[in-house]
Amino acid sequence: MRAGVFDSGVGGLSVLKSLINAKLFEEIIYYGDTARVPYGVKDKQTIIKFSLQALDFFAPHQIDILIVACNTVSAYALDTMRSHAKIPIIGVIEPGVLALKNQIADTDSETLIIATKATIASGEYETRLRDIGFWNLKSLATGLFVPIVEEGIFEGKVLESAFEYYFHNIKTPPKAVILGCTHFPLISKALDEYFKHQSLLIHSGEAIVEYLEKNLHLKSQHPLKSLKFYSSDNTSELVKVANKWL
Ligand code: DGL
Numbered sequence: 100m101r102a103g104v105f106d107s108g109v110g111g112l113s114v115l116k117s118l119i120n121a122k123l124f125e126e127i128i129y130y131g132d133t134a135r136v137p138y139g140v141k142d143k144q145t146i147i148k149f150s151l152q153a154l155d156f157f158a159p160h161q162i163d164i165l166i167v168a169c170n171t172v173s174a175y176a177l178d179t180m181r182s183h184a185k186i187p188i189i190g191v192i193e194p195g196v197l198a199l200k201n202q203i204a205d206t207d208s209e210t211l212i213i214a215t216k217a218t219i220a221s222g223e224y225e226t227r228l229r230d231i232g233f234w235n236l237k238s239l240a241t242g243l244f245v246p247i248v249e250e251g252i253f254e255g256k257v258l259e260s261a262f263e264y265y266f267h268n269i270k271t272p273p274k275a276v277i278l279g280c281t282h283f284p285l286i287s288k289a290l291d292e293y294f295k296h297q298s299l300l301i302h303s304g305e306a307i308v309e310y311l312e313k314n315l316h317l318k319s320q321h322p323l324k325s326l327k328f329y330s331s332d333n334t335s336e337l338v339k340v341a342n343k344w345l
Contacts (some may be wrong), residue, residue, distance in 0.1 A: 108136030110281030111168030117304025139215025150176035194310035206232035214279030
């Protein structure tokens with residue numbers, strides 16, 4: 100099976116890593132729209148337009164399934180993309196919400212959603228969580244984490260200052276934190292320490308693997324034969340980051 104993985108940039112490599120480890124696909128084509136990242140500060144129509152252009156990119160590659168690693172695209176463009184495609188298109192928000200539900204039985208549990216400005220503004224995580232009974236929700240747009248991770252900073256003073264800036268009102272660690280952005284799994288160790296190892300961190304990559312296994316009945320039995328990288332800007336830069344992160 101040949102899968103496409105689409106992200107606004109390099110962040111989707113965090114999801115790609117989980118997909119590679121899970122051995123669900125023989126071939127993977129990763130496309131990052133690095134020329135136009137970040138999507139998380141753009142408006143809905145722009146995000147939809149760019150996402151449809153990504154579909155055009157994948158058309159000649161004849162993929163069997165498209166994984167949308169980007170939370171921002173998952174929040175705004177999935178339905179429109181699906182209406183323009185014949186293959187299954189799977190985003191990260193539904194899997195993330197289901198992963199939380201599977202791991203936390205008590206729907207009173209305090210849940211913190213951190214994501215880009217656009218993802219938070221869409222209310223997509225909140226709506227889906229409320230639909231399954233979770234009501235004790237706090238959403239925070241923590242966009243600064245994106246350039247910090249892009250800079251290769253996964254720990255230390257800069258990150259700690261950003262934690263203080265965003266989380267100073269949070270007095271006790273929430274029961275769960277949804278890492279609602281591709282970049283955030285890369286700082287999960289620092290987040291885990293910040294929240295005193297008391298919060299369950301929901302990672303899009305792990306969540307989507309679980310979702311694909313349970314809902315699409317994909318099995319972990321395919322050694323990866325081919326992995327190709329494409330981007331709208333400088334692909335060698337993307338490959339450099341991939342070599343570091345994967
Ligand atoms: N990939 C985006 C997301 O997961 C983060 C980077 C961006 O803003 O484009 O929401």
